[in-house]
Amino acid sequence: MVDLEPLGKIANVNSGPRTSDVPARILLTETNKKTAATGASAEDQPPRKKARKCLSVEEEAAFGSGTGRASGSGSAASSSGAAVDVVSADDHDENAASARAQHLKETSLQQTKADGKRAAQGAEEGDGPASTSAGPRQPEDANKNDSTMQQPGSNSAGNHSSEANGHAIDEERDSQNGATSNGFSEMTTPSRVHLDKTNQDIVRLVGQYLKSVGLDRSASLLMEESGCSLEHPAATKFREHVLSGNWTKADHDLRELDPLLDSKHANIPEMKFLLLEQKYLEFLEDGRPLDALHVLRNELTPLQHNINRVHQLSSYMMCSNNQDLYQRANWGGKGIVSRSQLMERLQTYLPPSVMLAPRRLRTLLTQAVELQTERCQWHDMAWETSLDNISLLTDHCCSVDGFPMQALQVLNDHCDEVWYCKFSPDGLKLATGSKDTTVIIWDVDPVKSVVKFRRTLEGHTYGVSFVDWSPDSKHLLVGGPEECPEIYLWNIEDEKMVVKMSHAMEDSLTCGVFNKDGTRFVTGGVRGQFYLCDLSGSILESWEGVRINGLAFRSDNKTVLAADTHHRIRAYIFDNPRVDYKVVQEQHPIMTFSINSADRLALLNIATQGLHLWDIENKCLVRRFQGVSQGNFTIYSCFGGVHESFIASGSEDNKVYIWHIKREEPLAKLTGHKKTVNCVSWNPVYPSMLASASDDGTIRIWGPKSHQLNHTSESDECSSCSSTSSWNMTS
Template sequence: MDNSEKIIGSKGLIKKHELIRIIVQCLYSLGYKKSAICLETESCIYDKSPEFESLESHILNARWNECIDSIDKINGLTHETRASALFLVLEQCLLEFLNSRHISLALDVLREKVAVLPIEKEDVRKLSYSLLSVKELEFSCMDHDVVHGLRNRLISQLEKMLPPPIILPERRLEYLVEMAICAQIDGCLYHSSSDMISLYRDHFCNRDQFPTETIQILTDHRDEVWFVQFSNNGEYLASSSSDWTAIIWKVQDHNEVTQKHVLNGHKSPISYVAWSPDDTMLLTCGNMEVVKLWDVETGICKHTFGGDSFMVSSCAWFPDSKSIFCGSSDPKKGIYEWDCDGKEIRSWKGMRMPKILDLGVTPDGENLISIFSDKEIRIWNVSTSAESAKHGSTSLERVISEEHCITSLSISGDGKFLIVNLNSQEIHMWDVAGKWSEPLQYKGHMQQNYVIRSCFGGLNSMFIASGSEDAKVYIWNRRFPTPIEVLSGHGKTVNCVSWNPKRPQMLASASDDHTLRIWGPSRQSRQKRESFSE
């Protein structure tokens, strides 16, 4: 059995000569030219196929008829690829004839070779125009170095055009290794580490570094806790309650959470908070309530938005931290954008808009996403709808219809995906760009009667966490429809969860039992980590 037939590997899937060839290519690309030549000599297997080496030699020596013959003899090319390759060669040939003032030869190439190719007539016209131009205009000749450079460019173009095994795809071994690493990551249920993955062993993350145990219980609220959210920098936590207060918490370096400010001033329960992108300000609001803007450092209310004529149900920040979007629970009011001083920038109203339940803005500021009481998710391109909004109309990018009532919305950290909780005891994930016709679905938690909120979390937002009416926290890997973890500890419905965006091992949950729970790795894994650091 020669090298071209020998199969290696425990699974019997690898052709030995193909593996050697991509190793040779890899050695060249890494700069180990002597080693590559040595391996080629020993194995008689070369980076470039004999067909391409012959073609390359003909190009460098301007043997154009031989180039055409070489391309014609290559087996397995589609008609389109063969025609495109021949066109590139003839284009270079024509250019060099023109450069050397062989106008009659150039005309022959154009009439006899190019004109019969199955290519776009526009391409033929352009070549014809170049011939006319050189006859009518002053043409400056190219020197040898320029011509040589153009020939090398032609070779590079053909390398990208011709298929294997004539030419190998660029950096093939690196690509295959990266694909193998990605496959291991995709199969890793608890992958949440940004550390570089070693090639020396198979990749696997166990649950030791995953938030599975309660590490702290916060009892400062006097009534049901309805909302919780970490700041964008992961250094703070905000919670709101039916006791009419919100609390700003500080996340210490050793992961302990301590109270920073209690925010008083609302006259009814607070059901929503939103951090400014720069984490210097916090918005709070509730059903049939105003919006208050707080200074995070001082805990002082800087502005109150809305009033008796405009009661806000949800709010979100524009990425520059200079303006906010507020949605009203009154269908007549719609959505407003205000600056931080309360000046109206634009609004969407007077459109028979259903009751707004939740809204959010993608991190790039391109899309405003809202959920409505009519079971619809509506996505606006905010940057293009500004002018229409001034005139009381909107230009919707996309409308997603659900079969069941939607209670909450969350957007992934990269702004590419959104999740909604439904009272059918499902969470649906949609892509914001609109490429999916059906959502990914996640089940296992309980939700029939109350507003339950979920969130993305972990490395690259690869996990979804949700509260539940059975007093538990459910966690899914985005690739799988069933939970990978169910966290117990709360005594009543878990209303909301938030994953620390900078500390992927930290999760917070808010419950009707008046408490917040901070979740982290198990005590045993924490002790292991502490012993390693000593």
């Protein structure tokens, strides 16, 4: 007896959807009858391979081929119908069944060959490949149909269910691989990475900054993915309660935070005091004096902390209105602003492991910018460097283009050694003094960084060893060398001498300086003269026995600094009573000195030692500058640059030296002079100009190299000297 159950399966698949209400009569075994009666699913039936073991491989191929054509071919449909008749007849004869199965096999093979021929003919005629509904299925289609065969008694919904499940499995697999239904790939959330402590700190800093600029969702995602916490949960609650003004809960949070504080940050009494202070002030502002008094008596006072502040707070009870309270308490009033300020003060007592300090990333970046500007050799900008006006994407580096290191002019108008040079406070004039007894006034062209001859001041019998401009740039004080007993006062605007002052022929007036308002001046020398005079030359005060070789007025307009022959600088006040005290003490003679405009630093040229920088407020030596050659000649140095961040000095080796005020080694050495450089002067208004005076009888005007390329000589005496002058970087 042949088991016809497999043929029933094939017939059911091959026949496609039924159009008749008459069900097929299928011969069932006793076991299958029971299975059909209980509505068992296809999964409960024996495996398909066992059910079809009576068919050979060729037979399976034949039936599979017929199955593939069932839905589209008329002949295939008739074959399918024959199969149904075979399995539906009441014929239990084994031989008859075998014969009919063989007939079905042959019919299917013939139909497969016929379909193949039709497909080949259609391709030759240019009709393209046969339709998938009429042509033979590919082997994988047959296998697919085999895999979806149903057991007898199941309906076509099972096929749809299997297809739907297959799509669901494919979609699940695609989603695991990062694929989506629209064809784009989308990465799934990666697993959490392990971060060391440094990277955790960086993540927390970035998260805090993101929240500070309003990117709360980005900050939350960053914390979630990194596994870090921006702050301790107790600290978060504490912040919320402080900003909302819930002082009772904030106090409770403070007790919860106490175990988290280390000994370095722990100051619970101060934190509680600050909370109660804000609470007290808000009660006063709200017009609740009784509640404020309760806080003062029963909460603040029992703390026994900052008693003086408690007394001050109690006085605010007498404020007549809120404006009076704001002013006396220096408080902004109730609200998010004052509470945020309070929170920032409280954060200083919390360790960073609990809560980061406010704006911590911005603070670190600001410190980095400040450090870079300090390390920048040429930094001396006219604006303040901050995060708002520089790029964080590159290191800070100032350009050297505007620095005065190229000789733009060589002035040969003096006929002997030039001992002194100085720009006027307004930056528009230059005065040079020479051994030839003359002073020459030059007009400054700040655009081209050059000067033009204006006029010569004559009649200085002993030569000119120093000059000093009045603060308004209208008057000029002129003095001579050690043997000179005279001092000259010129009005530069009128080009007239105002007074030639001489107290006694044995005097030595070798230095002098105007006071800060230009109404008086002091003068003196190494023979013991020290006079305070008005602009008419009258001596107002004198200080006997002081042998000086350098003078400077301080910003208070009454204290005079004087370098004397005892290797020191002392302060003198011409008041009643008179006061004098020591400011600087050196081990070697102080040849000259100058004070910066901030009235804080003093630059000293020391015999055989070179250049020293002193802090005259703290009375300490700050720096010894290297490179300069200083013997026993009188050499003058100066501060310069936009913020006086640079220093320049002459030298006995015929060079001009330039340093940054924070570095001992020189930035540049300017060469070109043939003899000792006696004096240098940096233009106080146009810092791209520097002047130097030398024993070779010339004055050199130094400016930016870019100006030298565009500069055209206006005379043989005032010429560009790129061939004989150069600058050498030494850093």
